[in-house]
Amino acid sequence: MPRTLIDRSVLFLVLIIILIVASLFLLLSSLKVDPVEQAVQDELMINLALILERDGKPIATELLMYYPGNARGALLDIPVETGLIIQSLNRVDRIDALYDPQSPKTFLAEISKLTDTAIEWYLVLDEAGLRDTVDLLEGLPVFIPNSVRSIQDGKPLFLPSGAVMLDGQKMLSYIRHVDEDRPEAETVARRQAVFTALVKRMGERKDFVFRDEVFKSFARRFRSNLSIESLSHLFGQLAKLDSDRIVLQRLTGTPRTVEGIPLLFPHYDGELVRDIVKQTLNALLNAEAIAVSDKVFTIEILNGTTERGLAQRTAEIFQGFGYEVVSVGNAPSTDIALSRVIDRYGDPAAASTLANVIRCTVIESATATPSTGASADFIIILGKNFNGRYCVD
Template sequence: MEGNLEGLSDAMLLLRFDPRAEKVTALSIPRDSRVDIPGYGVGKINSANYFGGAALAALTVSQTLGNVPVDRYVRLNINGFGELIDALGGVEVVVPKPLRYRDDSQRLYIDLPAGRQKLDGAKAIQYMRYRDAEYGDVGRVQRQQSLIRTLKEQKLNVGTLARMPEILRVLRNNLDTNLSVNEMLALGGFAADLDRSRVDMLLLPGRFSEAGEFPLSYWLLEPESIRGLMAAHFDLPVAAPIAPSPTELQVAVQDTVGSADGLLAVRQILQEAGYPNLRTVNPLPTPLPQTQIVAQNGNRLLAAKIRDRLGLGEVTVEATGDLESDVTIRLGQDWKNRHRGQKATTGS
């Protein structure tokens, strides 16, 4: 939420906790999504909370996503989010490029350099709220997912216990929910115990509206893709779509370790394996120790098949990859080392 719990939603997620499958699924819903808000007509989904609070926001999300059940809700004041980051001792992230923005009307001032850094609560809010011209609200979603993933890995562990009194104070002052205390503790403990491979982070399928298409800019939803996603990840009773073949798959390759030869080697391997739709995207400024295979479209199996072709890499399901891809490959130091070793063997 913005400065109070009754305003426009700054970030919206639908979470599914599945103890049987030992899995958590988080679906990010861009706040500019153009939807029908019951009783208020068509508008941006983030206004549902403003018009009717948590009840209307939950109803709108459910209706938009094929009447998926929404059993509980949590609303967190954005200033409380910053206090929570401070209570956790900060969060370390990789900022892919300098983030600078100034809006006096909203009193929003953002100035973050590129690279790996530890953010306090105020800077974490800047990181989460930054909106660039190219990717708009969806760029925000990507940073929010990156921040959530990092928080889960850094802070949801036994070391958090020492900070628990301050964390509970922050939540008590800034949180609105119909979860009981026992339910919150159970869900938090369940998520904390999961390996990152058991946490999927998705993006609600859609596209950016074009200039002049509407008076306002929107994220325009793609109903068929949404039905497939909800069937695959939320067990809605609709037929799951047929997965694209390698010849249809859009694959982005991203360097993080300055290995031009490594990029060429990946492209050659995948082209020979029948993946013709390859594109190289801008490198990341901070090297990764391990190659990541990001299932941008939410299909872990397709990303795993590419991982098997490459022979290494960690598969993650999240929407932080290239937006035009189904799968994004981020080449890490492990790929560079293996490729260097293969060249040395070939040359000897």
């Protein structure tokens, strides 16, 4: 009899412990906040890596910077051939040498170091996943500036210019297309157009995408370090992204070949791309910031010194910041002391933001400066105080 009482007491004690543990588990679960939801609640910047894979290697990597406070965002293209001194490998190599398809954390850590910004989350799509995702969304709308004619996988490819709706296979062909006769900027623009169209289409079809059975099919095409619940919150935010006003930027650099490997070394040892990211993040926090204006400003750059190629090299700096350089050339004089920005658009705030890219302190209005006849919104005249990156005293 005493033994029965002891057994019942032990059983009762075990039940109490189980109830306490279960209650604590439920309490902790209720207190646990999804990381994406927490970032949105706190209006924190969301930095997300978007990676497109082919055969286990990245063929496109975009850093999406998104501010949930105003649904504004920017895309920064990181070329896979970006050349760096990779300390963990003890050699100079392409950044994608660090890529592991099972876990791209090391690859992303190097991009974080290069851009001086934290990248906590990633989304990876392989080519088949992109094709199937596009088909699930019933196509993606894109604007093709120049018609595409080529041969891919032994088959002729033709995509007409203009606004078109592409299915999964054609979208895959579009992003694969490389025209050696066209500038690299067009290839980058094509990659960014695909990612932008994907986000826009997801927003247009959000009522369909977020049905339980559809979303599970949609989400499993992506690999990520986020849970399915977090992915739901993330895609919900991306559906709100103002895709028509995404700022498009790219990492620029100097191409070189090292031991037979073509590399693109970032300008100024990465200082330029870090400046681009810093300015972009600051601008996205302000819905009225000129750096996230709806308009892509056009500029003309004139070399007022005897240094050859200065205007062209400076053009690459401004292209990295998202400006459209419509013309480069020489100023009427090669003996200009001070660099200046000429505002032909009539927007002092925009002129100031542009001038700050090279730390130029002289800004003049077009009414005060003779026109060169250029059609650009702004004219930049480089003087002797410009060292190739900044204006110095």
